[in-house]
Amino acid sequence: MTHCPNCNEKIEEGFEVCWKCNYSLTEQKIIEFPDEDASSRNLNCLRCCVSMLYSGKFKFHEGVNPGVFGNIFEIFLNRESFDLYSCPKCGKIEFFRPLNK
Ligand SMILES: [Zn+2]
Ligand SMILES: [Zn+2]
Known part of the structure; x- marks a missing residue:
């Protein structure tokens, strides 16, 4: 002690x-801990049951082909940056809207 x-x-x-x-x-x-809010999300990969890692912010900018993102492109329309999480095991990537915005 x-x-x-x-x-x-x-x-x-x-x-x-x-x-x-x-x-x-x-x-x-x-x-x-500047990114405490974002990194405090406790996410598990549904497939592997391991914690997903906070991988920083993803900035959406012109020049990215919308086709790459397919259906989820819709969520990008009115936002410019996202929290990016990835599964260390299977490589699955998920986007989340920033908490304080
Ligand atoms: Zn103290
Ligand atoms: Zn996984």
Whole structure:
């Protein structure tokens, strides 16, 4: 058992980051999670039952052939960027609308 040097909250043995203020004991500073909302989605690949990985933002821009996306192209019409998730096992890719927009 140790204490967070930043907010003095108790930190259980084995943890390296304070759950309360995100202070990292290893880096000795508060770490930030800029994409916390997006990456906190807990998605499982329906086929493989493994967690899908947040792969960043997909930006839709001119020059992409709509035919590549087929039916899902419709969801792109009024949006410009999406959260992209992929399954590390079978390579399946899924798009999600950004949470805060
Ligand atoms: Zn703390
Ligand atoms: Zn999969």
